[in-house]
Amino acid sequence: MNLVDHAKESGFVALGLSLSKKPPFYHAFCQWIDANKFGQMAWIKRHRDLRENPGTLLPGCQTVISLAYPYSPLKPRTPDGFTVARYCEPQRKDYHTRVGEKAKRLALTLKESYPDAKSRVCVDSAPILERSFAHRSGMGFVGKNNMLIVPGHGSYVFLAEILTTALLPGGQSEHMAEPMKEPMKDQCGNCTRCLDACPTGALEGSRRLNASRCLSYLTVEHAGDLDPKAGKRMDRCILGCDVCQEVCPFNPAEKAGKASLPGITEFLKMDEGTFKMRYGQTALSRPGLQRIKRNIKAVLT
Numbered sequence: 001m002n003l004v005d006h007a008k009e010s011g012f013v014a015l016g017l018s019l020s021k022k023p024p025f026y027h028a029f030c031q032w033i034d035a036n037k038f039g040q041m042a043w044i045k046r047h048r049d050l051r052e053n054p055g056t057l058l059p060g061c062q063t064v065i066s067l068a069y070p071y072s073p074l075k076p077r078t079p080d081g082f083t084v085a086r087y088c089e090p091q092r093k094d095y096h097t098r099v100g101e102k103a104k105r106l107a108l109t110l111k112e113s114y115p116d117a118k119s120r121v122c123v124d125s126a127p128i129l130e131r132s133f134a135h136r137s138g139m140g141f142v143g144k145n146n147m148l149i150v151p152g153h154g155s156y157v158f159l160a161e162i163l164t165t166a167l168l169p170g171g172q173s174e175h176m177a178e179p180m181k182e183p184m185k186d187q188c189g190n191c192t193r194c195l196d197a198c199p200t201g202a203l204e205g206s207r208r209l210n211a212s213r214c215l216s217y218l219t220v221e222h223a224g225d226l227d228p229k230a231g232k233r234m235d236r237c238i239l240g241c242d243v244c245q246e247v248c249p250f251n252p253a254e255k256a257g258k259a260s261l262p263g264i265t266e267f268l269k270m271d272e273g274t275f276k277m278r279y280g281q282t283a284l285s286r287p288g289l290q291r292i293k294r295n296i297k298a299v300l301t
Contacts (some may be wrong), residue, residue: 006109007067010102013157014068016137017168017180020024020061022052023132025142032209039212041221048296054128058120058163064163066134067090067106068150069099071173082264082299085240086156088283091260095158095283099123103160110164117166120262123158138181144206144245145194151187154251167280187250192272194244199233201246215241219295220287231298238264238295239287264296 007015030048036295038044040122055061076090077083092098100123107119120278122128131148134140138149147155188206195203202214211217218230234241246254267289275289284292 003065003106003109006106010106010107011069012067012102014066014139014152015137016065016066016134018066018133018136019180020064020257021164024041024051024136025132026052026129028207029129029132037210037212038298039217039221041217042222050127050181051129051171054163055134057122057126057128058118059164060118060165062099062132062167063164063165065164065168066130066136066137067103067160067162068134068137068139068148068157069095069102069160070105070152070153070157071095072257073154073156073252074255076257076260078261078263078267079259080265082236082238082296083259084238084261084284085242086291087158090279090282090284092223093281096123096284097127099158099160100125103162106121107164110162110166114164114166117164119162119164119166122163125280128161128163130161133161134159135193136183138184141184141186141188142154142267143194143248144188144252145198145203145248146209147248148257149244149248149250151184151250155245155248156251172206191249193247197247198241199235199243200230200240204274215243219291222228226294226298228298231301234295234299236299238267238299239292257281264300268293 004015014094033045050056054064070086075083075086076088088149089094100121108119110117129144135142140148144151147157149155150157198215200215201210202210204210215234218226245251270289272289279285
């Protein structure tokens with residue numbers, strides 16, 4: 001079984017290969033940093049050298065394997081009609097761990113063909129421009145909302161990378177069956193649905209994000225109180241925001257999921273011990289209970 005078949009068997013919906021060199025959009029990323037469009041996420045300014053060269057993350061890295069793993073298009077909700085962003089999947093283990101475990105098992109299969117090769121798995125856990133490498137690999141294209149869009153699957157995917165010192169020959173090897181592709185052409189055309197629908201105007205133009213105005217950033221990463229205007233624009237979503245993806249024609253039509261969260265009254269009464277027991281190993285642990293309570297109060301105000 002080749003690497004692509006192993007990836008499909010593990011649930012990945014796309015795999016792409018690219019050479020380990022400066023990623024596309026690196027200079028655009030640096031300009032975004034210099035423009036201070038990152039809100040309070042000062043950590044993102046660090047390690048520009050690592051983002052420029054994957055070989056600094058894994059010495060001798062020659063190939064970046066990009067992977068896409070799907071998450072449900074159904075939006076998690078409470079019994080009283082409030083929601084969280086789809087990626088949260090509150091009844092499942094945090095995607096960093098879950099997808100990382102699958103990617104690590106996939107990396108082990110490389111040892112069968114390249115026993116001396118070293119590998120490193122990244123799942124939103126290292127300073128690497130993952131969407132840039134996914135784009136270069138031909139796996140998908142970056143939409144005007146800055147999301148990686150995989151045609152046939154849309155943007156509801158987690159991204160992972162396997163950095164390896166093996167120089168994978170693509171379709172020239174029976175172990176791959178996936179040639180290195182040309183970067184996929186932009187397929188957004190004249191569509192501006194995501195730009196028009198952004199509740200806060202955080203998408204200031206095509207692929208131009210002001211994170212300090214983005215509801216996903218404000219409800220998950222931002223410390224301190226929320227502006228009352230933000231609460232109104234959150235509608236009934238108490239964590240994250242999927243609006244720019246919901247309107248994208250590459251994604252399936254919005255459908256309500258089953259109630260998989262407690263009601264907001266229960267959330268507001270919940271203590272840290274209960275929260276940790278229920279959600280300590282899920283994506284909800286990133287913002288934590290206090291920010292979720294803050295978000296609920298902002299929506300109700």
